[in-house]
Amino acid sequence: MTETVDMNSLPPVIQKFVLHWGEMGRKWGISRTVAQIHALLYTSEKPLHAEEICTFLGVARSNVSNSLKELQNWGIVKVVHLPGDRRDHFESMKDVYEMFRAILAERKRREVDPTLQLLKECQKESADDEDSTYARTRIGDLQDFFQLSTDFYKKMDKLPTKAAAKALRTSDRLLKALRL
Amino acid sequence: MTETVDMNSLPPVIQKFVLHWGEMGRKWGISRTVAQIHALLYTSEKPLHAEEICTFLGVARSNVSNSLKELQNWGIVKVVHLPGDRRDHFESMKDVYEMFRAILAERKRREVDPTLQLLKECQKESADDEDSTYARTRIGDLQDFFQLSTDFYKKMDKLPTKAAAKALRTSDRLLKALRL
DNA sequence: CATCCCTTTCAGAAATGACAGAAACTGTTG
DNA sequence: CAACAGTTTCTGTCATTTCTGAAAGGGATG
Structure with a gap:
């Protein structure tokens, strides 16, 4: 140096x-x-x-x-x-929301997507193994969760940043939606 | 071994x-x-x-x-x-939602909270340093973002898991809230 | 209260990932 | 097309984290 x-x-x-x-x-x-x-x-x-x-x-x-x-x-x-x-x-990039969105997108691509794929493989390959019935259920739950997150992410991703940011800011509205 | x-x-x-x-x-x-x-x-x-x-x-x-x-x-x-x-x-723990919630809570405690605190410190300490006006603005943006996330998290955390899970599943409702 | 079973702590070893510096490469300019 | 400015790739070294094995600790039981 x-x-x-x-x-x-x-x-x-x-x-x-x-x-x-x-x-x-x-x-x-x-x-x-x-x-x-x-x-x-x-x-x-x-x-x-x-x-x-x-x-x-x-x-x-x-x-x-x-x-x-x-x-x-x-x-x-x-x-x-x-x-x-x-x-x-x-x-x-200077816009904080855009930035975190970009990071999220990349992490999804690198980590969530491969995991989801693996979970699906696990399901398939163990389909007729009776010893792993319980494990398969658990892995299924996890798969559902990741799938849901992915779907949700995709929809979110289409939202313009400004709207998402505003929604987050006035998150009461969002929470009202969540209550039911 | x-x-x-x-x-x-x-x-x-x-x-x-x-x-x-x-x-x-x-x-x-x-x-x-x-x-x-x-x-x-x-x-x-x-x-x-x-x-x-x-x-x-x-x-x-x-x-x-x-x-x-x-x-x-x-x-x-x-x-x-x-x-x-x-x-x-x-x-x-077997419930996937509860599990991720727990992980989120802990990561918040370990990483988000200290960061938020540091950002606040940064703001304070540089308040009358004219060389860092721009940086202060950027750090302020970041602070707002983290603060918002924290607030949102707190509200979310009060929601019963079942409700949150269901809402995520029927996320269209949530997205409607986000659109405005 | 000594023994036994299990758990935790600790100090050093091993594995991993980050980094420096040199060498190779690329493309631009006179 | 030679010289140069800048960038990237590569290999070995170093720092950090993770892990092991041994030793110490804790507490229930006869």
Whole structure:
């Protein structure tokens, strides 16, 4: 590491937030650097290039490159080109609802969908095994739950963000619907 | 490991499910063993004692002990005592909705609450730092989102499971509420 | 109150995942 | 097409987490 600048060149709030977000991400199975870069971009008014991110966070160039790619896979970071600068600049999505929606979508794709498929397989393959009648029931319940969540997610996904956000804000309406 | 029995003594469905659940847990920041034990107990008709779990999964006794404690912290596994047997037996919650609700509650407590607190701190501490005006706005948005989620969660939590489950099942009603 | 059975704690070992640095690659510009 | 700026891939190293095995702890029973 031959860094010239480090995180201390950032305002204290951002430092604090970036650090926490890193640890947070970790607990949800996201690498620290990925989460930190996201936090940095999210709180940055202008897009940053990879080198800047390196010096701010004090991590290797390659690490930044891979993490940025991951964030792009999540769909919450985009490449931007600034006039007169050949370097890629990166910018985070800023709308919190859109952001969480994107994350949800990707987690669903990566984790829920494969699980649902596996549960279905389990059901099929054990169909005539009498030793696993109980287990099959339990797995069926789980499958129903995941299927329901998926269906619900799909419908939700079609809702415009603004509407969903508003609904969440005035969640009493939603709860009225839930009461019956 | 001087195990006498192993996972092969379980029906294939359960093996498959336990293995997948383990990997799944992992991606969500839960240790493989913890998730596997949960899967095992969830699909088991009768409560199991620690030794049984050891042999089924082929892991160390202490690992099982710690993992069981963790599952109890999550509130999804309970100790049961069988007449004529001094050993603790363990049983998973079986209702899928209740289970996910419990997990949600614990994740909120462990991760959302501390984050919300940190975001508030960030806001306070940077109140008169002009360099971080933009960041403060972003962090404010995030705080609003987390606060909303928390409020919504609290209300939801009061709903009886059955009602929530039914509402989810007939989610069209819910979506109607969301449309406005 | 000594024994037995079971559980938990703890310190070190093993596995895993994250990361650095170098090398390879890509595309742009004079 | 050579030089260059920037990005990505790859391999080995390091940090962290998970797990093991041994030892200590707890509490019921004769």
